[in-house]
Structure formats: C-alpha cells, structure tokens
Amino acid sequence: MTVLKLFRSGNLGNPQMVSNYFEIDADYLENFLEATGGDFEEIKRLKLSIVGKLDRSEELSGKEELFLTAIFIGDAEWLGPNSEWYNRSLRHVIQLADGFAHHQWYGIAEEYGDVSKVSLPSFSEPEGFDINGKPPTFYASGLRQRVDLIASVTQLEWCLYVCDQIDIENGLENPDKVVMDGIKYFVGEKESIPERSARIHRMLFLSDKKWLKDVRELFDIRSLIMYYFERRFDTRSKELEKLSD
Numbered sequence: 001m002t003v004l005k006l007f008r009s010g011n012l013g014n015p016q017m018v019s020n021y022f023e024i025d026a027d028y029l030e031n032f033l034e035a036t037g038g039d040f041e042e043i044k045r046l047k048l049s050i051v052g053k054l055d056r057s058e059e060l061s062g063k064e065e066l067f068l069t070a071i072f073i074g075d076a077e078w079l080g081p082n083s084e085w086y087n088r089s090l091r092h093v094i095q096l097a098d099g100f101a102h103h104q105w106y107g108i109a110e111e112y113g114d115v116s117k118v119s120l121p122s123f124s125e126p127e128g129f130d131i132n133g134k135p136p137t138f139y140a141s142g143l144r145q146r147v148d149l150i151a152s153v154t155q156l157e158w159c160l161y162v163c164d165q166i167d168i169e170n171g172l173e174n175p176d177k178v179v180m181d182g183i184k185y186f187v188g189e190k191e192s193i194p195e196r197s198a199r200i201h202r203m204l205f206l207s208d209k210k211w212l213k214d215v216r217e218l219f220d221i222r223s224l225i226m227y228y229f230e231r232r233f234d235t236r237s238k239e240l241e242k243l244s245d
Contacts, residue, residue, distance in 0.1 A: 012108055017218075019054035023047060024214045025071045028207045032159045035203035038171030046166075060112070063166060069113030070165035074121055074158050076105035081123040085137060085150050121161040123154045129180070131189055139187035144232060151204050151233070152182030172200075195244050202240035209233035 012018050026047035033040035050064045060068065079101050083094035109115050126135035126149075140146050156179060163170040172178060181197035184190040193201070212230050216223065 012104060015054050015057060018108060018112065019051050020218050021215075022054070022068055022071055023051050024211060024218065025075065026050075026067075027214075028211050029071075029159050029162055031203055031207045031210075032156075032200075033163070033168070033171060035200050036171030038163065039169045042168060065113045066117055067162070067166050069109045069115060070118050070162045072105045072109035072112075073115060073118050074161050076102045076109065077121050078123060078154065078158055081125055082150055082154055084125040084127075085146050085154070087141075087143070087146070090143070118165045121158070123157050124179075129153075129183055131183065131187060136183050136187050139189070145186065147229060147232070148186040148236065149183060151208055151236075152186055152201055153179055155204055155208065156182075156200075193240070193243055198240045198244035202237050202244055205233040205237040205240065209237065 012021055026043060030040045030043045030047065032038075033043055046064055046067050050060060050068055052058075053060055053064070079094065080098040083091045083098065086094055106115070126137040129136050131139060136149055137146060140149055156175070160170055160172075160175055162168075178197045178200055181190075181193050182201045185193040185201075209230050212226050212233070215221070216226050
C-alpha cells in the first residue's frame with residue numbers, strides 16, 4: 001500500500017487511533033525540545049496524561065485539550081505550504097494529498113478541542129529566504145535536497161508553533177538563525193554548521209526517521225519512498241552528529 005493510505009478517510013476514526021497518532025506527533029516535539037533545551041519534561045507529562053485519558057475516554061483538562069488541538073491544526077495546515085518546496089511535477093500530488101489531510105486532521109481538532117482557542121500557523125515558503133539573491137530551492141534540484149530543506153525549515157516551525165500555542169518554552173533564543181544555518185548547509189552555501197544548530201537539525205532528522213517508522217507501522221503502510229527516507233534521515237543525522245560533537 002502506498003503512502004497515500006495515510007490520508008485515507010476514516011483511518012483516525014476511533015479514539016485509540018487518535019491517541020496513537022497524537023503520541024507519535026508529541027514524541028516528535030518532545031525530542032526536539034530535548035535538543036533545544038526547551039521544556040520537554042512538561043510536554044512528556046502532558047503527552048502521557050492525554051494518551052491515558054483518551055484510552056480511558058476521560059475528559060481532557062484545558063491545557064491538554066489545547067495541546068491536542070494545536071497538534072492537529074498544525075498538521076492540518078502544514079502540508080499545503082510545503083508543496084512550494086517541491087519540484088513542480090510533485091506539487092499537484094502534494095496539493096491533492098493536502099485536501100484529504102486538511103479535512104481529516106482539522107475534523108479531529110474540532111471533535112476533541114476548540115479550534116477557536118488556537119491561532120493558525122504560518123509556514124515559510126522558499127521565497128521567504130534569500131541565498132545570494134535566490135530562494136533555497138534554486139540550489140536544490142533533487143527531491144532529497146528539498147526534503148532536507150523541509151526538515152530544516154517547516155518541521156522546525158511546526159514545533160515552534162505548537163510550543164507557542166500552549167505557552168511552552170522552546171529553548172531557542174534565535175530560531176531564525178537556526179533555520180538559516182540549516183538552509184545554508186543543506187544547499188551547500190556553507191561547508192559546516194554551528195555546533196548547536198547541528199545538534200538541533202540532527203534531532204529533527206532522527207525524529208523524522210522515527211515519525212516515518214511509527215506512522216508506517218500504525219497505518220500498515222508499505223511504501224518504498226518511506227523506507228527510502230527513513231534511511232536518508234538516518235544518514236543525515238549521522239552526518240550532523242559528527243558536526244555537533
């Protein structure tokens with residue numbers, strides 16, 4: 001079964017699946033905050049409480065409800081802007097998948113929380129960055145490089161968005177610098193990357209690898225492209241580990 005199974009209507013149609021998927025996303029954020037020095041312990045506490053309450057069909061607290069809502073609104077709004085980071089030939093496919101994903105994840109946010117209590121995220125597009133007068137995608141012709149950029153930009157922004165919505169310290173004094181450090185490194189503008197930024201981007205790639213594996217197993221997806229990028233993210237994380245030592 002292809003990766004499109006992830007966007008199949010109804011695959012998050014019961015509380016147990018919602019709980020499992022939420023936990024995967026919350027793990028991603030927890031790992032990111034551990035790398036940045038943010039309040040990962042509070043995220044872990046909230047995550048465990050929410051998962052337990054969903055499994056027992058118990059009511060969430062106000063902050064727990066806000067956390068779950070922010071996770072699914074962040075996911076609902078994330079895929080569409082990322083189409084601009086891909087080659088033109090892939091944009092239509094991404095935009096098509098976005099229609100299904102947006103409907104599914106936004107519906108879960110409405111069912112389990114109050115979407116009026118969170119703001120909508122804003123994810124960067126390539127034209128928002130200047131590398132010698134060109135957007136980063138000008139220097140990244142292949143799919144692998146473009147996915148590297150997405151990991152270093154919009155997935156980091158997703159983490160910051162969720163933290164902001166639930167008033168969690170993200171640990172970053174200058175997020176824009178961390179993002180730009182990653183962009184310059186991944187497009188070949190810089191041969192190295194500052195140690196702290198390398199550590200953060202390494203964790204993003206490790207978290208991407210874990211997220212793909214966990215989602216693939218949760219939805220029983222057999223996708224060569226997901227297997228491929230699990231290996232890609234593993235290789236990138238090992239490369240960045242050397243730079244962060």
